[in-house]
Every structure is written in structure tokens, then in C-alpha cells.
Amino acid sequence: MARGVVVSATNGKRRELWREIVRRRWAYVFISPFYILFLGFGFLPVIFSVYLSFHKWKGLGPMEFVGLKNFTYLFGIGGKAFWQSIQNGIILFFMYVPIMTFLALVLAVILNSKLVRFFQGYRTMIFAPYVTSMIAAGFTFGLMLQQKGGLFNTFLNMLGLPGVPWLEDIWWARVSLCLLVTWGWLGYNMVIMLAGLQTIPRELTEAALIDGASPVQAFFYITIPLLRPVILFSVILSTMGSFGLFNEVQALTGGGPMRATLTTMVHIYNVAFGNFRFGRASAQGYVYFALIFVFTLLQLRYFGREE
């Protein structure tokens, strides 16, 4: 008896839910394109990728089941390039992200302080590289960084300094790549921080200055802590950016010399479409995903802990 009441109650609820769904059918129609496309070009690839990562496949012909070989392979001699690319990502991250983030912040504070004129002009010029194709910019940097007769070395020579092997030396190639990436992304980070600064009431820093804090103190003890979420956002984006660099690398260094600028994205692309090792590329895609995930969590814990 009691059970029958419960069943009819849930039946009633279900019927009501169904009626509600039918009544709101238009909403489902409106949001459906995303889910349909995701099914085909997001969900299906993610699952298919797991399947591929356990197989050896060259893109044509039969697939061969190889178990965990594509993963264990990474811990042998064959995984060297992959780990090198991860290491490169970490090195590149530490080479440009702190400098670029700090510079973006300083520029944003200067432009926000109303101490300088031509605010619009400076902002436009610093931001313009962001809309530029990194392929085009990479070629241009390659031209300017030529060891013999390139613009940069010619300048150095005119100052009486020796030229630099910008693209020929392991470390200088990384510096060059960082120059290009900073050129492209500084303005983006600056604009984001400018928008963040505009959410901080001006009175806060002014009160501190009246109480005798120096502008530098106000910057470090008021502006930076209040801007923490925005800074965190920009650093996390740059983390994914440094492992995922692709266009910049392809156009400027091609990953060399001696894989010094080979990023993980370029490496996985090479494995997949250079060597047609679809299984290995899928496995490495997942390991890459896991590593990025861990890096991001670490950053959230380290920088975001006070929230």
C-alpha cells in the first residue's frame, strides 16, 4: 500500500518533469548544437584517443593491440624527445613568464596611474602584436635575428659588441623564442591587468600614499595582492601556452637546435603527422594532458591559497 503511493508519487514527479521538458523544448533546441558537435568532435575523439593509445597504428591498415607499450615506451630510450619537450616547456616557462607577467603588470600600473600622456597610443602599440599571425611574426624575427647581417647583430656590432648566435645556440634559441612570445603576448597580459586594475578603487592606493607609503610599497602591498586573481589567470594561461607553443616554434626555430626549443605540442604533431605513429601520439597526448593538469593544480594551490 505504502509502496504503491511512493511509486505513483515518483511517477507523478517524472510525468511533471517530462511535461516541463516538453514545455521548455525550445531551450534544448537552442543549446543542442554545442552538444551535437561535442559528441562528434570532442567526446568521440577523446574516447577514440584512449582506444588508439593502446594500439599501434599508422593511420592505414589494421590496428595492432599493444597494451601499455605506447606508455611504457615513454620511459625508455624512445621517450627522450618527449621528456625533452616537457623540460623545454618548463625552461621556457621560467624564462619568459615571470618577466613578461611582471612587465605587463608594471606597464598596466603606469598606464593606469594617469602619470603619462598618450595612454591610448602606448596601449595600441603594445597590444597590436597580439592580433598578428605568429607565423608572419616568426619569419620576421627570424630575419631580424640572422647571425650574419640580421638587424639585431648589426646593432650590436655598431655598438662594438660581438654578434650573438640567436638561432644557432641552444640557449640563445630559447631566448629568441621567448623574445617572440613576449612580443606577441605582453600586450594581451597588459590589457587584462589594466582591466583588473580598473576594478580596484583608486582610493585604496591613495589612502596608503597619504599614510606615508611609497608608490613602490603601494604597488607591492596593495596592488599586487588585490590583483592576485587576474595575475593567476594570466600565469595559468601562460603555463598552458609554454607547453602548447606551436606556430611560434614552427616559424622561428623549427624546434631546434638539438631539440632545444621543441615544445610538447610540436613533438606530438611530429609523432602523429611526421612519423604517422597515431597510437604513440595519442598516448603522449594523454600524458601531456595529465602533466598540464598537475601543473595547473599546483599553481592554483600555490598562488590561490589565500582565497
Place this chain on the structure above:
Amino acid sequence: MAILLTRVRSLGVRALLYGLLTFIAVFMMLPFIWMLRTSLMPQGEIFGSPPILISRNMSLDGYHYIVENGVLRSLWNTFFVAFSTTALSLFFCSLGGYGFAKHHFPGRNPLFAFLLATMIIPGAVTMVPTYVIMTKLKWLDTFRPLIVPGVANAFGIFFMRQYISTISDELLDAARIDGCGEFGIFWRIILPICVPGLTSLGLIFFMGAWNNYLGPLIYLRSSEKFTLPLFMMQMTGPPGYSLYREWMGVAVLSVVPLLVIFLFFQRRFTEGITAGAIKG
């Protein structure tokens, strides 16, 4: 503010600030200037000390070369892909954003959370299987793989949901009472109100599609379908002959349209990229 001004008004500090800003602004402009200059320079004068900005022998020969090699076709392809991606994405993203912002339906919150969660999947994971799927669909060497998968993307729907949720419900209810259907409301009321937001988002989509390199690299095969970045990477001259002048010509063609658009719509553009960062 007064104290700050007196303290920092000292000429030295201001000179330092201007110095830093100007140095960085020059560094930012230099590649553009060098690109344009090199695209006009005769081969023999591209390198050399001291570097020269202007030469008597400047000509459009580099542009003749790339036009003869089909750069205009490539420019059109780039425009076509960027324009169709933008138009379709704006339609489907604002439609989805409208669905989430103005309708209460069972499962709305979990569905939206799921949509946001999909954004963490990196392209490196889906790159290979998506290629296989495109092969099965026989979409290789067409523009479809570059356009279709992203037309209803999570970022755009999120962005438009934020934008549309600021529109008052009374307006929509009034339209409903007047007998306007749900799609009619979207088409006649939501879209016109959203023009500023659509402009911001459209600029981001257009830029992304215009500068996309990985997609065309994977999916396009025949040179008459190449977009500009791919055209530039694939262009090689006779052996031993450096194509720097010609490459820079292609670079100029791929950079200038976006710079012009950016200068016209600068405010909308920065609104677009900051909206995602500050709210998200």
C-alpha cells in the same frame, strides 16, 4: 592623488616611465616596420651594415612574385574561412547563450557545468582522432574541418550567456505576450541588442580563424586551398635563393587586414578579451 602627483612629478621619474614605455613601444613596432621595409627591398640590400630603412631601389617586385604564385587565392581562402567561421559561430553561440541565459529548464546547471568543463580538454588529445574522423567523413582538403567543429564553442556560449543575462526579462515577456515565438525573440530582439557583444566576440573568432595554422596544416593538401600562414610556410624558391623579401610580402598581407580591423574596433576588441578574463 595630490600627494602622489607631487611625489612623482619629479622630472626624473617621469622621464624614466616615458623611457620604458617608449622603448617597449618601439620594440613592438619594429617587426612591423621591418616586415614592410623588407618586402620592398631589393635582394642585395636586405642584409647589410649599417641597416637601411629606405632605399632608392625599393620596388613591388616581391609582391609581383607572390601574386604570380597565387597569394591572392590564398588571401581569399583565409578570408572565406575566417568569415564563415565567424558568422556561423556568432549565430550558434548566441543561440546557445540565449538558451542558457533566459530559459529555466530541467538539467540547465549540470549541462552548463559540463559545457565549461569541456574547455579543459587540450587540442593535443583530440588532434589525432579528429583527423581520423575527418578522413572518414572525406573532409580532408576541404575547409569544413576548419569551420564546422568550432561553430558552437563553449567559450562563445559562455560569453554570450553573460551578455544576454543582462537583458531584462520584461522585454522578452512583452514580446511573448505579443505572440512572438522563441526563435522570433532571439532573432528580432536578442540579436539586435547584442550587437556590441557580438562585435567583440566576432573579432576574437575572426582573428583566431585568420591566424590559424595548425588546422590548415593538418587538413589542407592542395596549394590552391592554402590559407596565408600555410602558404607562407610552404613557399620555397629555387635552391640557394632566399625568399625573405617574398615571405615578408606575404607577412604584410596577412598582418595588415587584422591591424586595420583592430584599429577600427579597438575598444570592442579589448572588451572581448577582458570580459572572459575578469569574469572567468
